[in-house]
Amino acid sequence: MGRIEELKGKNGRNTEDILLKTDVLKDSPALDVLSEFYGVEKVESIPEDDIDYELIKQFPISFAKRFRILPISKDNGTLKVVFAPPQELYALDEVRSRFNCSLETYIALERVLTDSINRVYEQGKDVVSEDINEGSGLSDMEFTEPQDLIEAEDEAPIIKFINTLLFQAVREHASDIHIECFEKEVLVRFRKDGILHDVTKVPKTVQSSVISRVKIMSELDIAERRKPQDGSIRLKIGGRDIDVRVSTVPTSWGESVVMRLLYRSSVLMSFEQLGLEGEKLETVESLIKRPHGIILVTGPTGSGKTTSLYAALQRINLPDKKIITIEDPVEYQIQGINQIQVNTKVGLTFANGLRSILRQDPDVILVGEIRDRETADISMNASLTGHLVFSTLHTNDSVSAVTRLADMGVESFLIASTLSAVIAQRLVRILCTQCREQYVPVDEELGRIGFAREACPEGKIYRAKGCQECMETGFSGRIAIFEILLIDDELKNTILTHPDSSTLKEKALRNGLITLRMDGADKVAKGITSIDEVLRVTEEELAES
Known part of the structure; x- marks a missing residue:
């Protein structure tokens, strides 16, 4: 402290200012000096197990961030708090008054x-505990650059409401937020694990304000209500980078808004995590180690096609390979891979x-989606010139991809000579391991999914029940089921005869061929x-059988 007193005498500055704005702390452990100056004990870390989340519910986020103070626990009328300098005295007084107790203070680095x-x-399970219609005190954000939701200041109720929706959607791992206008109310729903769930209803009187707020955030024209619009938002919630793709369409009772949440920092999944195992x-x-050819992944929107393709790219992303992708949008950033965003406004389409x-000398190319003959022809010619090409198609099963390409006008000889494999997939929900229940299925139930009772251990399987851990849904997370069509010489010859889907599937x-339903079984x-989950995502296959 002698060095601090010397600086005070020379500069006429107060002690706290010297501690924070000079390099004096470089000569001593910073936390030790601050602890001695403030006369309180130090803490080098704050374990989450020590946090009382009931206290957190009573403590505004904006206050905690602004005044650098966090309540930890309360015992026998004494509240334990941790603060970081500089500290306003009235902030501690406010905490003391709010909780009506004495304080036990500790100091930590900012x-x-x-x-x-x-x-x-971010992680507190009950942080967003107030009624969503009233807002939870989450505050306004500027979205031209990614901002931290937690750091924003208090604002109007509509802004709080939208921010609460975003915060809660991320906390519950939702993939989409739906805001739908009806005659007497506005319905808000989240899509979680592929299933839509009602979240809240909003009064019709605030419909325009809610829609306008989303449009402002995504830089859309708030005056245009007659035609669809698309936009995007970049933000941070609790330190996580998130892209939000916004779509609006006019309906009978007002505009419908869907916000798709893309978690840019999400951990990319491996094949094993996706559900691939054994022979598949x-x-x-x-397949992905081949030097050339086309590998297509098929399935409806939201079936995990992009995730599977990224898993493949990760597997072959080695220093000796140049990998380039063109996507709409670029959903995940992968180190070492050149990723291009489609921009139709400047003529940057998939084909162009x-x-x-x-012309960039690639070894591997990923085309986000084959939407037309032009893109299909260029992709197939690329594979003929020694490139491995990955892409997606919207078809119900693997076999339909072949006939879909033919319907686009692609020559059958080109399909037969370039197509290596088609992988169809769906996502099924994973049974919650905390509450799933075992039962003996009836023969009719087993027959619908296509396997014998002998395939079940002890003749029993599991079904969903529901508990607090899975929010009473009976499921937690999703996994893929796959159908892999290998284009061997026999199938190549069949393709040259212009077969229909049923003929090709029979062959x-x-x-x-192990179908989606078989892998689900x-x-x-x-x-x-569960059986119900597999039946839910393979309805087309059941209709054909």
Whole structure:
């Protein structure tokens, strides 16, 4: 402290100012000096297990961030709090008054406290506890650059409401937020694990304000209500980077808004995490190591196609390979891969982008989606010139991809000579391991999914029940089921005869094709999912059988 007193005498500055704005702390452990100056004990970290989340519910996020103070626990009328300098005296008085108790104070470095506040308010299960119609005190954000939701200041109720929706959607791992206008009310729903759930209803009187707020955030024209619009928002919630794709369409009772949440910092999944195992995993591993050819992934929107393709790119992302993608949108950033965003406003379409990619000397190309003949022809010609090409198609099963390409006008000889495999997939919900219940299925139930009772351990399988851990849904997370169509020489010859889907599928089944329903049945037998889930996502296959 002698050095501090010397600086005070020379500069006429107060002690706290010297501690924070000079390099004196470089000569001593910073936390030790601050602890001695303030006369309180130090803490080097704040374990989450020590946090009382009931207290957190009573403590505004904006106050915690602004005054660098966090309540930890309360015992026998004494509240334990951690603060970081500089500290306003009235802030501690406010805490003392709010909780009507004495304080036991501890000091931490600002970065430690800030990290703890972000973590606590993001992960606390009951933080967003107030009625969503009233807002939870979450505050306004500027969205031209990614901002931290937790750091914003208090604002109007509509702004609080939209911010609360975003915060809660991220906390509950929702993929989409739906705001739908009806005659007498506005309905808000979240899509979680592929299923829509009602969240709240909003009074009709605030409909325009809610829609306008979303439009302002996504830089859309708030005056235009007669035609669809698309926009995007970049933000941070609790330190997580998130892209929000916004779509509006006019309906009878007002505009419908869908916000799709893309978690840019999400951990990319491996094949094993996706649900590939055994022989299917070996098959896919072999396919992606080929030097050329086309591998297509098919399925409806939201079936995990992009995630599967990214898993493949991760597997082959080595220093000896140049990988370029063209996507709409670029959903995940992968280190070491050149990723291009489609921009139709400047003429950067899949087809035009693909032509430019071919001049970049790539080894592997990913085309986000084959939407037309032009893109299909360029992709197939790229594979003929020694490139491995990945892409997606919107078809119900693997076999339909072949006929879909033919319907686009692609020559059958080009399909037969370039197509290596088609992988169809769906996402099924995973049974909650905390509450799933075992039962003996009836023969009719087993027959619908297509496997014998002998395939079930002890003749029993599992079904959903529901508990607090899974929010009474009976499920937690999702996993993929797959159908892999390998284009061997026999199928190549069949494709040249312009077959319909049923003929091609019959040939593939004779050659050992394992369908989506069959793979789903295997996951039912292993207790991963339920019969109802597999039936839900394979309705088309059931209709054809």
